[in-house]
Amino acid sequence: MIKFSNVTKSFGSINALNKISFEVKSGEFVFLTGPSGAGKTTILKMILREMLPDSGEVLFDNVNIVNLSDKEVPHLRQQMGIVFQDFKVLPERTVSENVEVALAVSNVPDNEWDSRVNHVLKLVGLDKRAHLFPSQLSGGELQRVSLARALVINPKLILADEPTGNLDWKTAEGIMDLLEKINKEGKTIIMATHHEGIIKHGKHRIIHLDDGQVIK
Numbered sequence: 001m002i003k004f005s006n007v008t009k010s011f012g013s014i015n016a017l018n019k020i021s022f023e024v025k026s027g028e029f030v031f032l033t034g035p036s037g038a039g040k041t042t043i044l045k046m047i048l049r050e051m052l053p054d055s056g057e058v059l060f061d062n063v064n065i066v067n068l069s070d071k072e073v074p075h076l077r078q079q080m081g082i083v084f085q086d087f088k089v090l091p092e093r094t095v096s097e098n099v100e101v102a103l104a105v106s107n108v109p110d111n112e113w114d115s116r117v118n119h120v121l122k123l124v125g126l127d128k129r130a131h132l133f134p135s136q137l138s139g140g141e142l143q144r145v146s147l148a149r150a151l152v153i154n155p156k157l158i159l160a161d162e163p164t165g166n167l168d169w170k171t172a173e174g175i176m177d178l179l180e181k182i183n184k185e186g187k188t189i190i191m192a193t194h195h196e197g198i199i200k201h202g203k204h205r206i207i208h209l210d211d212g213q214v215i216k
Contacts, residue, residue, distance in 0.1 A: 001026040001157065001188050002047060007056035009042055009212075016042045017053070018212040024190060026156075029183040031199050032192040034209035040192035043209075044159050047190070048080065049073050061156075078106050081150025085162035087142040089134045095145055096121065096130040102149045120148040124178060140171035147178060158182065160191040164198055176201060 002024040009017040017039045024030050032040045045051040046058050049065050057064050065076055081102075089098050099117050108116065121127045124144040134142060143163060150158055160179065164172035176198060183189050193199065199206065208215045 001028075001061060002190070003057070003059040004043070004046075005057040005059070007046070007053045007058060009039075009046070009051070009053050015212045019056070020209075020212070020214050022207050022214055024188065026188055027183075027186060029179070029189045029202065029204040030191070031202065031204055031206045032190060032209065033194060033199060033206055034215075035194065038209035039212045040209060041161060044161055044190070044192060047157075047159060048082070049076055074105075078153060079155055080157045080159060081153060081155040083143070083146050083150050083158065083160040083163045085165040087134075087146045089142055089145050089149075091134050094131050094133055095126055095137070095148075098134070098145050099149045099152050102152050106153045108153065116152050116154075117148075120151045123151065124148045138171075139167055140174060143167060143171075143175055144178070147175070151182065156188060158187050158189045160189065160193075162193055162195075163191065164193065164195060169197065172198060173201065 005021050006019045007017050007021070008019050032043060034040055042051065046053060047060065049068060052066055058066055060076065068076060090101065093101070096117050099120060100113060103113050103116065118127065121130055124147055126141065126144050126148060129137065129141060134145070137145070164175055167175065179189055179191070180202070
């Protein structure tokens with residue numbers, strides 16, 4: 001599904017990525033690990049086509065997304081769901097309205113919105129919180145909103161950038177259990193994290209980065 005081939009990216013004199021190559025197959029759950037500045041977030045941004053490499057190829061379903069036109073990028077992103085460390089929920093909107101935001105920029109017909117939102121909120125255990133605002137939720141519940149928003153477009157791929165970074169261990173375990181369930185239902189997941197406990201808990205394949213390189 002995802003393939004990096006000799007990808008290099010520099011920011012001035014800093015080599016964020018140095019000729020890295022790896023592959024993630026459809027249905028896998030993979031951890032991207034490494035210290036801060038190792039290149040984890042850069043990789044996620046390249047998959048999203050928010051950032052281009054200086055050289056090399058980034059393939060999604062055998063298509064080199066580096067060569068996509070600006071008009072083709074929205075279609076690429078509609079196949080991906082993103083979960084952030086800081087949730088990125090809209091404080092003035094309810095739980096259900098926050099999830100609907102993802103549908104508003106997709107090609108999903110309006111008449112499917114209610115059923116999709118209800119389905120994902122039930123999946124993440126927030127169906128009884130649908131009409132609450134973010135200020136009325138805990139950190140774990142906010143992350144579940146973020147996860148529901150990522151899932152509602154029925155993506156092929158979930159990208160999770162330190163999704164448990166701001167959560168206590170018990171809450172983080174709950175989020176990981178949800179991600180495990182989603183993966184078992186067929187979703188490919190790439191999760192960036194430096195949390196050793198989460199990595200050991202998950203027991204998935206690890207792509208370890210250090211100083212912009214994949215460490216075997």
